[in-house]
Amino acid sequence: MTDVANPTVSSRWWVAAFLVFTLGLAALKITGVLTGTLSTVLFLASFLLIIPMARAQQRAMAARGCQSAAMARYGRRFMVASLSYVGLFFVSMWIARVTEPVLSIRIVLAFVAALPVIFMIRAMALLLKEEDDEYLRSRLVDQSLIATGFLLTIATLYGFLNAFDVAPRVDAWAAFPLWAVGLGVARLFQGDRAC
């Protein structure tokens, strides 16, 4: 069996492919190497790699013995929310820039852009509720607590740095990705990293 046939290795390849394509296309667009509608379409299309990446991760988790029905449902929900986020975020931003809408429309656009992220948070909450494997659940609870502590610590520290004019203002939506980074940090500190 080759390394690529190993589900964990395959999963890492898909993550790498996703990052290379999305970040690479973003860099080409920002630097002006790629321009026009085609560059935007290519950039958005690169997010479709979320689908094989998520499936590969599910296979890798199953191979490591950490897959459960709740985790599979979570994977599906998160994938749908992620793809919806990409689509709705770009549509909202496009409408906001092109039409320069009135306040009420801007509020609606903000809710539309935020909705998929709220569904991601809901998917996480449902995972904690539906996971009936007590060991996997205990790991998720620990990860969530560490991620919450991570977010609160960074937000408090950064808030005061901003208050003392040491650091620039950061948009509040950064809270969720920062919390997700905290989940990753939590996994690094957990003894059993298989799951």
Add this chain to the structure above:
Amino acid sequence: MLNRLKVLRAERDWNQQDLADRLGVSRQSVNAIETGKYDPSLPLAFRIAELFALPIEDIFTSPTKD
């Protein structure tokens, strides 16, 4: 908490996945319990005891017990 899960499993020629399937938990859970990384809840400990047809104290031992 110390336990004899690995020995009992080996006596029956089960791998971790076999035991996990019989208990309705993930293989990683079985691994975590066997290696002492995780202490099962009382309901799961009872399920393990019932599966092996043994009293709980024949499978799990307190680390402070002589």
